[in-house]
Amino acid sequence: xxxxxxxxxxxxxxxxxxxxxxxxxxxxxxxxxxxxxxxxxxxxxxxxxxxxxxxxxxxxxxxxxxxxxxxxxxxxxxxxxxxxxxxxxxxxxxxxxxxxxxxxxxxxxxxxxxxxxxxxxxxxxxxxxxxxxxxxxxxxxxxxxxxxxxxxxxxxxxxxxxxxxxxxxxxxxxxxxxxxxxxxxxxxxxxxxxxxxxxxxxxxxxxxxxxxxxxxxxxxxxxxxxxxxxxxxxxxxxxxxxxxxxxxxxxxxxxxxxxxxxxxxxxxxxxxxxxxxxxxxxxxxxxxxxxxxxxxxxxxxxxxxxxxxxxxxxxxxxxxxxxxxxxxxxxxx
Amino acid sequence: xxxxxxxxxxxxxxxxxxxxxxxxxxxxxxxxxxxxxxxxxxxxxxxxxxxxxxxxxxxxxxxxxxxxxxxxxxxxxxxxxxxxxxxxxxxxxxxxxxxxxxxxxxxxxxxxxxxxxxxxxxxxxxxxxxxxxxxxxxxxxxxxxxxxxxxxxxxxxxxxxxxxxxxxxxxxxxxxxxxxxxxxxxxxxxxxxxxxxxxxxxxxxxxxxxxxxxxxxxxxxxxxxxxxxxxxxxxxxxxxxxxxxxxxxxxxxxxxxxxxxxxxxxxxxxxxxxxxxxxxxxxxxxxxxxxxxxxxxxxxxxxxxxxxxxxxxxxxxxxxxxxxxxxxxxxxx
Numbered sequence: 001x002x003x004x005x006x007x008x009x010x011x012x013x014x015x016x017x018x019x020x021x022x023x024x025x026x027x028x029x030x031x032x033x034x035x036x037x038x039x040x041x042x043x044x045x046x047x048x049x050x051x052x053x054x055x056x057x058x059x060x061x062x063x064x065x066x067x068x069x070x071x072x073x074x075x076x077x078x079x080x081x082x083x084x085x086x087x088x089x090x091x092x093x094x095x096x097x098x099x100x101x102x103x104x105x106x107x108x109x110x111x112x113x114x115x116x117x118x119x120x121x122x123x124x125x126x127x128x129x130x131x132x133x134x135x136x137x138x139x140x141x142x143x144x145x146x147x148x149x150x151x152x153x154x155x156x157x158x159x160x161x162x163x164x165x166x167x168x169x170x171x172x173x174x175x176x177x178x179x180x181x182x183x184x185x186x187x188x189x190x191x192x193x194x195x196x197x198x199x200x201x202x203x204x205x206x207x208x209x210x211x212x213x214x215x216x217x218x219x220x221x222x223x224x225x226x227x228x229x230x231x232x233x234x235x236x237x238x239x240x241x242x243x244x245x246x247x248x249x250x251x252x253x254x255x256x257x258x259x260x261x262x263x264x265x266x267x268x269x270x271x272x273x274x275x276x277x278x279x280x281x282x283x284x285x286x287x288x289x290x291x292x293x294x295x296x297x298x299x300x301x302x303x304x305x306x307x308x309x310x311x312x313x314x315x316x317x318x319x320x321x322x323x324x325x326x327x328x329x330x331x332x333x
Numbered sequence: 334x335x336x337x338x339x340x341x342x343x344x345x346x347x348x349x350x351x352x353x354x355x356x357x358x359x360x361x362x363x364x365x366x367x368x369x370x371x372x373x374x375x376x377x378x379x380x381x382x383x384x385x386x387x388x389x390x391x392x393x394x395x396x397x398x399x400x401x402x403x404x405x406x407x408x409x410x411x412x413x414x415x416x417x418x419x420x421x422x423x424x425x426x427x428x429x430x431x432x433x434x435x436x437x438x439x440x441x442x443x444x445x446x447x448x449x450x451x452x453x454x455x456x457x458x459x460x461x462x463x464x465x466x467x468x469x470x471x472x473x474x475x476x477x478x479x480x481x482x483x484x485x486x487x488x489x490x491x492x493x494x495x496x497x498x499x500x501x502x503x504x505x506x507x508x509x510x511x512x513x514x515x516x517x518x519x520x521x522x523x524x525x526x527x528x529x530x531x532x533x534x535x536x537x538x539x540x541x542x543x544x545x546x547x548x549x550x551x552x553x554x555x556x557x558x559x560x561x562x563x564x565x566x567x568x569x570x571x572x573x574x575x576x577x578x579x580x581x582x583x584x585x586x587x588x589x590x591x592x593x594x595x596x597x598x599x600x601x602x603x604x605x606x607x608x609x610x611x612x613x614x615x616x617x618x619x620x621x622x623x624x625x626x627x628x629x630x631x632x633x634x635x636x637x638x639x640x641x642x643x644x645x646x647x648x649x650x651x652x653x654x655x656x657x658x659x660x661x662x663x664x665x666x
Contacts, residue, residue, distance in 0.1 A: 073652035075659070137605060160573050161590075165651050168573035195572050197565035205609050207561050207569045212583070213606040214551035214613075218544055219583050221617050223627055228540050230630035232530035234582025236540045239528050240493050240501035242582075245575035246658075249567025250545070250552050257494070272470060273546040276538050280547075281614040284554050294556055297563035317661065318498050319406035324657040325579075326408070328650065 020045050020086075021191060024096035024125070026117055027106035028059045028089070031134050034162035035104050037066055040086040041076055041164065042193040048089050049096035056089050063087060070164065093117070097124035102188050104157065106134045114143035122150040130185045132157035136209065139202035140174040152178040155185060158206060163194060170206045172199040221280065243325070247317045255298050256311050262298055266291040353378050353419075354524060357429035357458070359450055360439035361392040361422070364467050367495035368437050370399055373419040374409055374497065375526040381422050382429035389422050396420060403497065426450070430457035435521050437490065438466045447476035455483040463518045465490035469542065472535035473507040485511040488518055491539060496527060503539045505532040554613065576658070580650045588631050589644050595631055599624040 023039040025032050028050035036046045036059075050056050067080035076083060090096050097103050103121050107113055114133060121131050131154045133140060144154045155173045160166025169189050173182045182198065189196040199206045205213055219233050228236075244253060251262065258265040270286045277284065302310055356372040358365045361383035369379045369392075383389050400413035409416060423429050430436050436454050440446055447466060454464050464487045466473060477487045488506040493499025502522050506515045515531065522529040532539045538546055552566050561569075577586055584595065591598040603619045610617065635643055 069648070069652065073649075073656050075652060075656055165648075165655050166573055166577065168569050170569070195568060197561060197568050199561055199565075201558065201560050203555075203558070203560050204605060204612075207555060207566060208573055209605075210555065210609055211548060211551055211566070211570060211574060213609045214547045215544060215583055216587065216606060217610050217615060217617055218547035220619055220623060220627070222536075222540060222543065223630075224617070224623050225534065225536070227534050227536050228530060228532055230584050230627050231634060232532075233540060233544070234584050235528060235530050236501050236503070236582075237544060237578050238580070238582040240499055240541055241545060242575045242578035244499065245570050246579050247571070249569075249571040249575075250548055251563050251567050254549065272537060272542075273549060276543055276546045277550050279537075281616055282550060283614055284550055284557070286553055290553060290557050294553065294563050297556075301564060315402070315498075316406075319402065319408060320661050321657070322498050323406050323408055324654070328653050 021102070021188070022100050023047070023192075024098070024100035024103040024121075024129075025049065025106060026093055026096055026103065026121060027108075027134075028055045028062075029106060029108075031159065031161070031163070032104075032106035033059055033062045033066065034164055035106060035134070035159065036087045037063055037070075037083070037162075038164040038194065039192050040083045041070075041078070042191065044086065044192060046087040047096040047098075047100070048087055049091070049093050051093075056091065059089050060084070060087075066162075066164070075164075093120050094124040097121050097129070098126070100125055100129050102130050102132060102185075104132050104134060109136060109138060111138055111143045114138065118144050118154060119148065122148050122154070125150070129153065130155070130181055130188060132185060134159055137205070139172060140177065141202055144174065144176075146176050151176045153181045155182060156206075157185060157189060157196070158208070159194070160208075167193070167195045168208065169194045169196045170199050170208055171196045172202060172206055174202060218280070243321055244318065247321060248314055251294060251298060252302075255302070256307070256314055261295065261304065261307065263291060263295045354435070354521070355433045356380070356525075357431070357433035357436040357454075357462075358382065358439060359426055359429055359436065359454060360441075360467075361388045361395075362439060362441075364492065364494070364496070365437075365439035366392055366395045366399065367497055368439060368467070368492065369420045370396060370403075370416070370495075371497040371527065372525050373416045374403075374411070375524065377419065377525060379420040380429040380431075380433070381420055382424070382426050384426075389424065392422050393417070393420075399495075399497070408497075426453050427457040430454050430462070431459070433458055433462050435518075436462055436464050438464070438468075442469060442471060444471055444476045447471065451477050451481065451487060455481050455487070458483070462486065463488070463514055463521060465518060467492055470538070472505060473510065474535055477507065477509075479509050484509045486514045488515060489539075490518060490522060490529070491541070492527070493541075500526070500528045501541065502527045502529045503532050503541055504529045505535060505539055507535060551613070576654055577651065580654060581647055584627060584631060585635075588635070589640070589647055594628065594637065594640065596624060596628045 021044045023044050023046045025036050025048045028048050036048045039046045063084055070076045071080050103125050105117055107117055133156050135156045136158055140154050140156045144151055155177045158170040160168045171185050186196045222228050254265040255262040266286050274285055354377045356377050356379045358369055358381045361381050369381045372379045396417055403409045404413050436458050438450055440450055466489050468489045469491055473487050473489045477484055488510045491503040493501045504518050519529045555561050556563055587598040588595040599619050607618055
């Protein structure tokens with residue numbers, strides 16, 4: 001049973017009656033070290049393991065180098081030394097997993113390797129621990145199955161790269177993962193200062209890479225068809241679409257673009273977008289039922305009587321961002 | 334023949350031997366007023382026309398309100414009054430077009446209306462003027478044809494919304510547009526402080542809306558298939574994909590993500606992305622020839638011996654952006 005705790009959700013720091021949250025990290029490559037940093041900066045105690053002795057030896061310097069970068073850009077609230085002090089490099093997987101609330105596996109993307117590691121982690125971790133893989137493409141059901149005693153507490157938690165700069169973490173349970181484990185994982189990553197999103201099915205690419213893939217495929221088609229240069233396509237995204245999407249996501253963007261919200265947008269623009277999709281072989285129409293489902297979600301978050309105020313807020317955020325972009329050195333520094 | 338001029342490309346301001354650049358804007362709706370602001374803030378003289386007297390009367394206040402917003406966020410370098418003084422509201426289309434270097438049509442998205450306006454603009458504008466439509470979806474060949482005496486100088490220049498915050502402008506010539514006119518348009522919009530991209534074919538959605546459409550179609554599919562909620566999809570983009578894409582575009586992103594650049598990325602990840610596309614009916618493979626074409630463009634812009642330095646630059650930019658996002662009020666203010 002997890003100890004009673006007090007959560008300071010703004011900083012993501014947790015203090016428990018028995019001490020801070022505890023993370024065990026298996027794999028001290030780039031993502032493992034980055035996770036160690038993120039957990040430690042939000043007050044967690046971290047034990048970092050790698051089977052390779054040279055990697056274990058290199059990890060503290062790697063951690064410190066990244067902490068220095070963050071300090072240089074005023075992104076950490078404590079000293080680098082205080083944060084680094086929470087990270088202990090350990091020589092066995094068992095030591096990393098032994099009393100963890102969360103074990104984060106960050107090994108290379110190979111099913112058999114992850115299977116073997118998860119078997120060991122499952123034996124070593126305490127009963128209450130959540131066992132998460134940083135896997136980008138392999139769903140948990142590819143390397144864990146119901147023969148694992150702790151299968152119900154296993155899932156994928158796919159981070160941004162690196163997690164201390166890109167806070168999204170995709171929580172992808174397997175069909176055999178207990179709903180309570182998914183809920184617990186979401187709570188734990190929130191405590192670690194991250195933004196967990198629940199990917200409810202083990203689809204290829206989850207959400208992040210599916211969206212990226214859809215965009216890239218269209219971009220490649222535009223180059224292939226001589227519509228625009230690689231550089232101009234990057235410019236349209238970098239200077240046009242992305243700044244806005246970094247303030248409001250794609251659904252909210254079209255909801256705020258059109259008076260009447262997304263239902264109006266789908267009515268007005270749906271046929272054009274459908275034709276563009278048909279040029280790529282796609283036939284996934286925005287049916288009235290689907291649009292109504294999306295509209296319901298958006299109107300729940302933003303009633304229409306707050307629409308104008310939200311549009312004005314969006315514009316203020318875009319102006320703040322424009323000011324940041326104007327004053328940030330655009331090139332090498 | 335355009336007057337000899339001296340270009341201060343950083344501010345986009347042009348001083349000519351005979352005076353500043355001159356823009357005529359036809360249509361004083363939201364985009365027309367926004368264009369007026371953008372031209373004026375970069376030193377152009379602007380004549381703004383609308384057939385509706387009430388719109389003409391409302392335009393100065395609209396312009397001033399937007400200038401106040403920009404001033405509040407320190408986005409203009411002169412006083413609002415100095416900028417507004419460059420914009421004259423005129424009562425006829427002929428007055429707007431008469432001595433313009435560039436006529437920017439910003440009327441509603443209806444082919445017959447644009448056809449009629451372009452006929453009038455073509456008669457009224459001086460020979461050297463470029464005639465541009467802010468059309469989002471109608472290609473120039475939908476409302477201009479070779480019976481127009483000035484067809485060779487007509488094209489679409491589709492702005493961001495609004496152009497003074499979103500600097501991308503898509504330059505979309507028709508098959509009958511003279512290459513010299515396209516080149517001139519790109520130079521003029523650059524002088525107006527914008528980032529023109531050359532859309533080389535009149536495809537539906539040009540580039541901006543094609544990319545947005547591809548992303549939206551995938552997003553709608555993920556909601557339909559119960560993979561993720563509307564809010565979580567927006568979060569993945571807003572907090573994950575978009576901040577990075579606002580620093581480096583989608584091609585550069587994958588080029589810097591993978592050691593060996595985009596060729597390695599296509600080899601490693603291409604098959605997975607292709608499978609995801611096939612689930613949507615798409616079969617547009619990243620052939621070796623296509624990848625080589627993209628790779629050539631990227632390696633020309635960034636030789637491999639500068640790859641590491643560029644990755645480090647990317648991380649510094651991401652850290653600056655993370656700091657901005659951390660300190661910007663996230664909600665209503």
